Amino acid sequence: MDSLSPLVQTWLQWDQDPTTRAEIVHLRDTNALNELERRLRNRIEFGTAGLRGRMAAGFSCMNSLTIIQASQGLARFIRDKRPEIASHGVVIGHDARHNSARFARLAANAFIAQQIPVWYFDEPSPTPLVPFGVNHFHAAAGIMVTASHNPPQDNGYKVYSSNGAQINRPEDGEIAQSIQENLEPWSTAWEDLQSGEYLHANSYRELLPHYQSQVAKFTKSTVAQWQHPRPYVYTPLHGVGGLVFPSLCHSLEIEDFTSVPAQEKPDPEFPTVKFPNPEEAGALDLAVQAADQQGKTLIIANDPDADRFAVAEKVEGEWFLLTGNHVGVLLASHLFDSLDPSADCSSNAVLTTTVSSGMLGKMAAAKGIHYTETLTGFKWMANVARELEKNGKTVPFAYEEALGYMFSPVCYDKDGITAAAVFLAAEAKWRAQGLTVFAKLQQLFTEFGHHETLNNYFRSPSPQLTLELFRGIRGGSCLAEKQFGSFKVLRWRDLTEGYDSGTPTNKPDLPEDPTSQMLTLWLDGGVRFTIRGSGTEPKVKFYIESCGASREDAIKAVCDTFLTISKEWVQRYTPSMSCSDRLPTSSGHVLDVQ
Incomplete structure (x- = not known):
């Protein structure tokens, strides 16, 4: 408990939400060390255009404190790095999930503290109205509190740049750094949202x-x-x-x-x-x-x-x-x-x-x-x-x-x-x-041409297991010998390591990303498929497409490709990964994988 005590103390010092404070107090008093470690040791990662995760107490989860911290970091980033447009304000919307309205109000406080105007939606809103609002109001940024189609226990914090598009590299990294530099809640962070010159409270009804x-x-x-x-x-x-x-x-x-x-x-x-x-x-x-x-x-x-x-x-x-x-x-x-x-x-x-x-x-x-x-x-x-x-x-x-x-x-x-x-x-x-x-x-x-697709996923309970799968693929014979089951490999691209066998320089035509796992193979017979680790879910996703002269030809090629992925890669390198027993292709044909 000694190594966790400073983290528990910091949480209780900063968090003023009675519900999440009580969660951490209960975990401390019941000596739930593993759960405290999971909740407090690491921070929820700012990426994929913002935050998304389970709502619970702790630095690794979605809660009022981590929303405040993200908002303070974004507000200071705009004030310090985009001062010429800070006066244009930010658009803040939210959906109808649990805590979404509360998270939006707490986010607004951070920008008002920096004298950045807030175009605030005081009603639940569809996500597209926030990027629309960024352009309509010529705002410096936009925030949508939503977890889209995730389960009820999740929530998220989606960030848009001044061009109305979701933030991307390198801006997301700069914002993440600013969040780290502004973790302690400011003096007004927990206050109720108050009307004033920096709060445009009727923005949603004006914009809709x-x-x-x-x-x-x-x-x-x-x-x-x-x-x-x-x-x-x-x-x-x-x-x-x-x-x-x-x-x-x-x-x-x-x-x-x-x-x-x-x-x-x-x-x-x-x-x-x-x-x-x-x-x-x-x-x-x-x-x-x-x-x-x-x-x-x-x-x-x-x-x-x-x-x-x-x-x-x-x-x-x-x-x-x-x-x-x-x-x-x-x-x-x-x-x-x-x-x-x-x-x-x-x-x-x-x-x-x-x-x-x-x-x-x-x-x-x-x-x-x-x-x-x-x-x-x-x-x-x-x-x-x-x-x-x-x-x-x-x-x-x-x-x-x-x-x-x-x-x-x-x-x-x-x-x-x-x-x-x-x-x-x-x-x-x-x-x-x-x-x-x-x-x-x-x-x-x-x-x-008839285009048949099969998009689904293998369940991967840990990032380490996902990494083992891709290490096995890269170290195996398939890519070296350009043979994938009964298919000949015509081209393969690895965006993790920045390699493409189909370009003159062997450099891919898309940005590489060493922090994620993604491979694409082109096979004879008009097949292309991509396999990648999900950035937001415990899954390894695959996307298979075949173009054939007939529906039947395209279906067969897609099904053969999936069965080869399962046999040659997943069962060989990570046999504990699982997939649905019955997979429907895009035309409704069901592949029984048992």
Whole structure:
């Protein structure tokens, strides 16, 4: 206990939240040394555009004190390193999770202490309104308190830079250093948020009409003639989308829809779903029930902070859940069709991530549109989009496979509200052409090849086990002999060690990151797959894609690739890692891995 006593003393000296103080006191009094060690020895890491983790007492968790510390560090960073824009203020929003409103108020105190104005949202808000607000108010930064689609016990602190995009290197490292230098709570840190010259308390109500107007304007710009979509069921999965999206639909004169009653209001417990993520199996079960009861054949969904968007359509009596790649290429097709066919399209650019489908690149090439791949996450795509715009490009769209879609005319982050509105406009247009959503997707496959994907993960209980897997892969025979099971390896890229066998200099065309694990292989037969360690979850994720002349060919190649990953890598180097027993491919084919 001797080595922990200073940490316990510091915590109790700084923390004024009765709940979390009591947690540490109880752990101290019951001599729970292992738990105290886990809670207090290491700090929650500032990265991936901010903080995210379980809400509990301790420096390693999300709580009032770590929110205060992060906010003090960010406030001092803006005051010291960005003094020319500090007076522009920061936008602070929050979702409807447990403690989100409290965390937002405590964050605001730090900026007010530095005489930095705060554009404060006093109501729960969808995440996209914060990056939209950064640009609308020309703010120095933005903060969104949210854990997106994580379980109820989690929360997060997402940070945007002055360009409206999530912070990225090296800014995140500089902010992390500033946090370390400002850990002790300032004198006003724990005070109730007070009105004053630096607090703009009505910012959300001021901003929301501008956001909705911009979304409606952009949505209508994508069609020559506005038409109404078919009747549909909407679910915000107990999140904040239900506070905004239905009213947006009414403003677009879209009236023939219903919300899932049990899920339409925010509820931080997410009581009707195991995981509040529309990608997860079962998340849309209540929406399916409602649609079947009402005779509707279309479902649209947002995740709890409404930055992601999902679609399901009833096809020949069965519900088909579209993947993020499906929705991404469908939205891109719709936007491409809205461009002037007689104009030079080379000034336009679209982006996706290296783990998303390569189909967007083929579609862009056919139109003469610039195409760029980035690392995973919108902190990369949004900042690359900003750079492309500086060089004269227009970037109307970017997407990633994890149900995220960005429309730069609205904001520089994934935006599930705008995605839903644009998708409904596209659906109405296709319906007028006699096409369902599924039929339009098949039409694109006919033109650009059938793209089949299998994205999932192996459970990795520790970072050390993840590291063992990648060490085994790098030291094994596969890469050296360029043979992966029955596949020939045409090219491989290691962004951890900065190597790419397919470039003249053997340097990758994407930024390397020694702090994460990520490998991509290109195989014969039109297969590409990436395997990487997750930065936020105990998982090793894999993303497999095959392009074939037929659905059957593409499915076989994807399944063979997964089975080889499992046998040649995971079972050989880390047999304790596990995966789901049944894995669905993007077309609904289920691979039984038992």
